[in-house]
Amino acid sequence: xxxxxxxxxxxxxxxxxxxxxxxxxxxxxxxxxxxxxxxxxxxxxxxxxxxxxxxxxxxxxxxxxxxxxxxxxxxxxxxxxxxxxxxxxxxxxxxxxxxxxxxxxxxxxxxxxxxxxxxxxxxxxxxxxxxxxxxxxxxxxxxx
Numbered sequence: 238x239x240x241x242x243x244x245x246x247x248x249x250x251x252x253x254x255x256x257x258x259x260x261x262x263x264x265x266x267x268x269x270x271x272x273x274x275x276x277x278x279x280x281x282x283x284x285x286x287x288x289x290x291x292x293x294x295x296x297x298x299x300x301x302x303x304x305x306x307x308x309x310x311x312x313x314x315x316x317x318x319x320x321x322x323x324x325x326x327x328x329x330x331x332x333x334x335x336x337x338x339x340x341x342x343x344x345x346x347x348x349x350x351x352x353x354x355x356x357x358x359x360x361x362x363x364x365x366x367x368x369x370x371x372x373x374x375x376x377x378x379x380x381x
Contacts, residue, residue, distance in 0.1 A: 241278035245271065259345045266344040273344075276361040277337050281305060283368025290375040309334050333360035 249271070259267070285302055292298035312334035318326055329335055336356035343350030 238275075238279060238282065241282060242275060245274045245278060260347045262345045262347070270341050270344040273337060273340060273357060273361070276358070276365075277333075280333075280361045280364035280368065283365050283372055285368075287368050287371035287375060290372055308332055309338075312338055314338050333357075333364060336360060 262270075284305065288301040289298040292301050312329050312332060314334065318330055318335070321329055336353040337360070339348075339353040340350055340357045342348045343353065
C-alpha cells in the first residue's frame with residue numbers, strides 16, 4: 238500500500254508538473270480524489286495478489302493481470318459514453334473504471350458526478366473484499 242500511495246503522489250505531481258490544472262477544485266475535493274485513487278489502488282492490489290497466488294510462476298502472474306490493464310481502455314477514460322457505439326456503452330458503463338474516472342473528473346474538473354461517486358466507492362469496497370477473501374483463502378489452503 239505504501240508503494241501505491243507513493244505512486245499516486247508521484248503521478249499526481251508529474252501531472253501537475255506537465256500542466257494539469259484543476260478548475261477550482263477545493264482542498265476537500267483534492268483530498269477526496271486522492272482518497273478514491275488510494276482506495277482504487279487497494280482494490281486492484283488485492284485482486285492482483287489473488288491473481289499472483291493462483292499463478293504457477295511469475296510470468297503467468299504478469300499475464301493474468303492483462304484484463305486489469307485493458308479495463309481503462311474499455312471505459313470512459315478516452316471517449317465519452319455518449320460517443321460510443323450503442324452495443325458497447327453497457328460494457329463501458331458497467332465496469333469499475335468508468336464510475337471512478339467520472340468521479341475524478343467531477344471532483345477535479347467540476348463536471349457532474351451524479352451517482353458515480355457512490356458506484357466508485359462500492360466497486361472499490363467490493364473488489365477489495367473479494368480480492369482479500371480470495372487471496373487469504375488461496376494463501377491459507379495452498380499446500381506449498
